[in-house]
Amino acid sequence: MLQKWYIGVSDYTLLFEDKPVVLVVESGLELTRAFEILKTRKHGLRGLQLSSSLLDSVIAEVVDFKRTGGVVNYLSIVLEQGEDIGLILKLGKIELDKKLNLKLYLELIVPVKLFTADILKQCERVNRVIISVDSEEELLRIPDIFKEMVLWKRFPIVKNVPLCKIDVKHAFEIYIRDGLRGDLRVDLSRDKPKECAGCVLMKYCFYKEYKWERFIPAPILDTTTVVTRKYEGVLNFVNHEDFTARF
Amino acid sequence: MKILLLGFNVQESVFPLGLMYLKGYLLKYHPDVEIDLKEFSFGNRQSYETNKNLELQVLSYILLSKPEVVAFSNYIWSGEMAQDFARAIKVLDPTITVVLGGVEVDRKHLRSEIDFIVVGEGEIALKELVDFLKGERVIEEVHNILCVREGRVVETVKKEVENLDEIPFPYRCSEVKHFQALRVETARGCVFNCNFCHYAKPAFRTFSLPYLRENLEYLFSEFSFHNLTFIDANFNTHKERMFTLLDMVEEYTLKYGKKIEVHCELRPELIDAEMVERIEKYSFALRCELGFQSSSSEVLRLANRPTNMEKVRVALGLLNTSRIKYKIDLMYGLPGDTFFSFLQSMRFLLKYALRQKKVVAHHFMLLNNTTFNDVKFNDGGFNDTTHFTDNNNNNNIGGVVRFTPLASSMVIKTQTQDVLELYLTKLFVDMVNEELGCY
Numbered sequence A: 001m002l003q004k005w006y007i008g009v010s011d012y013t014l015l016f017e018d019k020p021v022v023l024v025v026e027s028g029l030e031l032t033r034a035f036e037i038l039k040t041r042k043h044g045l046r047g048l049q050l051s052s053s054l055l056d057s058v059i060a061e062v063v064d065f066k067r068t069g070g071v072v073n074y075l076s077i078v079l080e081q082g083e084d085i086g087l088i089l090k091l092g093k094i095e096l097d098k099k100l101n102l103k104l105y106l107e108l109i110v111p112v113k114l115f116t117a118d119i120l121k122q123c124e125r126v127n128r129v130i131i132s133v134d135s136e137e138e139l140l141r142i143p144d145i146f147k148e149m150v151l152w153k154r155f156p157i158v159k160n161v162p163l164c165k166i167d168v169k170h171a172f173e174i175y176i177r178d179g180l181r182g183d184l185r186v187d188l189s190r191d192k193p194k195e196c197a198g199c200v201l202m203k204y205c206f207y208k209e210y211k212w213e214r215f216i217p218a219p220i221l222d223t224t225t226v227v228t229r230k231y232e233g234v235l236n237f238v239n240h241e242d243f244t245a246r247f
Numbered sequence B: 001m002k003i004l005l006l007g008f009n010v011q012e013s014v015f016p017l018g019l020m021y022l023k024g025y026l027l028k029y030h031p032d033v034e035i036d037l038k039e040f041s042f043g044n045r046q047s048y049e050t051n052k053n054l055e056l057q058v059l060s061y062i063l064l065s066k067p068e069v070v071a072f073s074n075y076i077w078s079g080e081m082a083q084d085f086a087r088a089i090k091v092l093d094p095t096i097t098v099v100l101g102g103v104e105v106d107r108k109h110l111r112s113e114i115d116f117i118v119v120g121e122g123e124i125a126l127k128e129l130v131d132f133l134k135g136e137r138v139i140e141e142v143h144n145i146l147c148v149r150e151g152r153v154v155e156t157v158k159k160e161v162e163n164l165d166e167i168p169f170p171y172r173c174s175e176v177k178h179f180q181a182l183r184v185e186t187a188r189g190c191v192f193n194c195n196f197c198h199y200a201k202p203a204f205r206t207f208s209l210p211y212l213r214e215n216l217e218y219l220f221s222e223f224s225f226h227n228l229t230f231i232d233a234n235f236n237t238h239k240e241r242m243f244t245l246l247d248m249v250e251e252y253t254l255k256y257g258k259k260i261e262v263h264c265e266l267r268p269e270l271i272d273a274e275m276v277e278r279i280e281k282y283s284f285a286l287r288c289e290l291g292f293q294s295s296s297s298e299v300l301r302l303a304n305r306p307t308n309m310e311k312v313r314v315a316l317g318l319l320n321t322s323r324i325k326y327k328i329d330l331m332y333g334l335p336g337d338t339f340f341s342f343l344q345s346m347r348f349l350l351k352y353a354l355r356q357k358k359v360v361a362h363h364f365m366l367l368n369n370t371t372f373n374d375v376k377f378n379d380g381g382f383n384d385t386t387h388f389t390d391n392n393n394n395n396n397i398g399g400v401v402r403f404t405p406l407a408s409s410m411v412i413k414t415q416t417q418d419v420l421e422l423y424l425t426k427l428f429v430d431m432v433n434e435e436l437g438c439y
Helices: A028-039 A051-064 A084-092 A117-122 A141-151 A209-214 A225-238 B018-029 B048-065 B079-092 B121-132 B209-222 B240-257 B273-280 B297-302 B309-320 B339-352 B419-436
Strands: A004-008 A021-024 A045-052 A075-078 A107-111 A126-132 B002-009 B034-041 B069-074 B099-100 B114-117 B145-149 B152-155 B181-183 B225-231 B261-266 B285-293 B326-333 B362-363 B411-413
Touching: A021 A028, A028 A045, A028 A051, A045 A051, A051 A084, A084 A107, A084 A117, A117 A141, A126 A141, A126 B362, A126 B419, A141 B419, A225 B181, A225 B339, B002 B018, B002 B048, B002 B079, B018 B034, B018 B069, B018 B121, B034 B048, B048 B079, B069 B079, B079 B099, B114 B121, B121 B145, B181 B209, B209 B240, B240 B273, B273 B309, B285 B339, B309 B339, B326 B339, B326 B419, B339 B419, B362 B419, B411 B419
Parallel strands: A004 A021, A021 A045, A045 A075, A075 A107, A107 A126, B002 B034, B002 B069, B069 B099, B099 B114, B181 B225, B225 B261, B261 B285, B285 B326, B326 B362
Antiparallel strands: B114 B145, B145 B152
């Protein structure tokens, strides 16, 4: 997916105004501030990430596109409860003014515990569905979830999973940068459980020590030709230094 | 004798160029032969009902035509279909002679319901086949033919038309003068030799400039069209020849008051500032397709497609600031390609092909009569597997396997990817394109 940085509202500064940024909103107050920021953005991406419980406020702003000229064109929604799907469907039905060339990209982050195949069916208008995983046990559901996603022609993608636990191409974090330090090559080796030591992907894995009890690390230690070759592609991909690339 | 030439196209209302070349050449030497020609459109390929109706329609057309010979011109989307039709024809009327030709066919397609296979270009083969059917030539003297005679396979010597000007201009056979798009060939073959492509198989030859001048003017004076496509593999191989031809188009565009768009395929590394400047001076709009396929040095090495990335980058920079429209294509799943190496190619394009609003990518298809398909290292029996050496000259990095052994519509396995990964790549491209369309 396209390069973007996830920045908390309170961390946003004018240094980001021409960067591809998604503002992460934690509360209603932050939401108001986020809309003010979005109106001043110079980059084409005007993104918001928020919990589905805050959707009601967003819908009003989205519906008011004609007046506001399209404040948000990228909306990433973290599903808090299954009932909130109704609000997402409401968003999907909003007709965007074609004359103003308004677009709205919808991304839905679904925790494994809330996932049903029916969500994929109901959320056809949602452009991207990301599965959020919280524990080793939840990983057991992933093959079936992936099967459903392929059935609905969606690229299977997961969040919060250590890179040793999933085929790396499906890891959301591979495709984004650390928000506050997006223009630096960040070494993520710090804050790892000691079990991760020596893993070939340790520098690129977002998995943090405080979460270690939720997953059992399976570090990729074998540096034989076979393993090196297997990960050569992804390492070349994540090691690129071109921070202006869209992707 | 009545001959029915048939083809199948995914688009509607397209001039049947290949079939018309055959008709024109055949009539030149056999003016007494009645030639009927029809190119059927797939229409909606996803519709089972439509496809089944197409089969009934085609067979009905054949039976009503009452031909002595039915010759199918095949491409990647119609190879399987033509074989099925051949079988059906023999059931309905075993007296009809069935000929299979086109870039896709080769020895593997020989079977009881197919009387002759034309390998390579069809003009000489079809003309000499008619000589044979009239009793004027023995089969061994018919060039470019594969057939079975008295239980043994006859494979004749290959020959191409050396002087392309001998081939009548295909549009002169056409009674229909209105098309949305016209396609013109100014050369055959390709100076490059990419392992995935069949363009390089025939020798590179050109139609002469006087031939093209005379016939281009004929097109402009007699036909109604909005798009003129030069279908040469790399139209800018010889810069001055390309501009001589475009100057002709400009001359006739102005003379006949046409408002058209010209389409061609260009090799990006051969685009320079002078080329762009000269193209922009024309009154017609130019839209070009740029073959790129991959930015991976390993993939390009295996494909025998050396590419100067710096020159491609410069060319894209020039095009980005010009009024020339372009489309640059990627191919995923080539031997040596992986999901992430393909993503690197996408990254290159998204960074430099700024005018292109989405990623255009096709999955690799192992075409018959290409080097990738022809190189076999096994026991000599038919095998769809090809092997290539890796950087250490190891000859065992796996093979390329197709879904259908004889047709090349889908590759299900390469030495580095399988069908799941290929499909996931497609889904990833779709996902990126959706996002690109939004901001």
